Amino acid sequence: MDLVYIAGLFASLFWLNYQLIAxxxxxxxxxxITGDKARRRIETFYLKGDGRHQISVTNKxxxxxxxxxxxxxxxxxxxxxxxxLKWLGMFSLVLTxxxxxxxxxxxxxxxxLEFLAWQKDMRKGxxxxxxxxxxxxxxxxxxxKEALKQSVENIPNPLKKELEHTLQQISDTGNPxxxxxxxxxxxxxxxxxxxxxxxxxxWDNRITPEMCDDLIEQIENDKDIEAAKxxxxxxxxxxxxxxxxxxxxxxxxxxxxxxxxxxxITLGGPQ
Numbered sequence: 001m002d003l004v005y006i007a008g009l010f011a012s013l014f015w016l017n018y019q020l021i022a023x024x025x026x027x028x029x030x031x032x033i034t035g036d037k038a039r040r041r042i043e044t045f046y047l048k049g050d051g052r053h054q055i056s057v058t059n060k061x062x063x064x065x066x067x068x069x070x071x072x073x074x075x076x077x078x079x080x081x082x083x084x085l086k087w088l089g090m091f092s093l094v095l096t097x098x099x100x101x102x103x104x105x106x107x108x109x110x111x112x113l114e115f116l117a118w119q120k121d122m123r124k125g126x127x128x129x130x131x132x133x134x135x136x137x138x139x140x141x142x143x144x145k146e147a148l149k150q151s152v153e154n155i156p157n158p159l160k161k162e163l164e165h166t167l168q169q170i171s172d173t174g175n176p177x178x179x180x181x182x183x184x185x186x187x188x189x190x191x192x193x194x195x196x197x198x199x200x201x202x203w204d205n206r207i208t209p210e211m212c213d214d215l216i217e218q219i220e221n222d223k224d225i226e227a228a229k230x231x232x233x234x235x236x237x238x239x240x241x242x243x244x245x246x247x248x249x250x251x252x253x254x255x256x257x258x259x260x261x262x263x264x265i266t267l268g269g270p271q
Contacts, residue, residue, distance in 0.1 A: 042069060046108060050188075054115040057186060065107060073103030118158065122187050125159030126195065127219045134212040144202045145176075162186070176203035191219060 046055065046065050055062070077096035084092040132151035136142055142150075152163045162183060169179040180196035180203075195215060198207065 039066065042066065042104060045104060046111070050115075051108070051111070053186075053188070054111055057118060058111065058114050060111065065111065068110075069104050069107045072106055073100035076100065076103050076106075119187060119189060121157075122159050122162065123189060123191065123219075125155045125157075126191060127216060128155045129159065129163075130195070130212045130216050130219070134209045134216070137207065137209040137212070142206075144199065144205065144207050148199065170203075176200050191215070194218075 043062055043066075045051075046062070054060075055065070076099040080095045080099040081092050084095060088095075129151055132154050133147050136147035136150050137144070139147075148163070149167065152160055152167070155163075166179045166183050169182070170176045173179065177200040180200035184193045184196035198211060198215075202211075
């Protein structure tokens with residue numbers, strides 16, 4: 001009887017293997033079609049929302065994201081199987097799918113964090129740019145274009161690199177409004193929209209140094225707000241860690257104490 005079961009198992013595995021890898025009338029295989037559909041679904045997941053823009057800004061490729069997804073997903077799946085195999089047996093393999101999906105979300109979140117870090121670095125250079133612009137605009141006869149060109153040499157990357165690219169675009173196309181609009185759309189930050197609009201409008205003219213004052217003031221206000229938010233987040237994280245520590249202490253020491261007290265009451269109770 002055991003031989004019948006073994007023969008049936010091998011026959012089932014052979015049939016399943018044949019269905020997966022045998023070419024159909026179109027010359028492709030079921031496993032190839034399934035893999036292609038899965039790849040397209042993953043690509044759609046990364047491209048939706050701001051994904052396409054973030055991929056472009058961070059100079060990633062879809063191949064990079066797919067490789068990272070595969071690595072993180074398989075790593076999490078292996079961890080899940082190792083942790084649950086003892087209790088669930090082969091049913092632990094069912095958990096590999098949610099583990100792989102979690103790997104997709106982790107990869108997508110890392111892409112978003114990388115874009116936000118780049119965006120933050122761009123904002124860091126903005127206050128320096130406006131300070132230099134204000135100083136150069138106080139010089140007699142200096143246009144907005146000349147003041148910006150002088151200021152770019154003194155600001156940090158990545159803003160310096162992006163503005164150099166914008167200046168090259170203006171030189172090639174002769175359309176400052178379009179070039180600055182493209183930069184603002186790339187950064188997607190409200191302060192960049194305001195700064196790029198003023199630079200585009202006043203490119204061939206002269207704007208007064210005072211036009212930079214309100215922007216500098218707004219940037220400083222944003223820094224204060226962000227610092228306050230960071231303090232609140234740190235306080236929240238600290239409170240969460242304290243609560244988690246109390247729970248761990250209660251589980252580690254409280255349960256054995258309660259169990260021991262219950263045992264003593266049982267032993268010391270009426271016989």
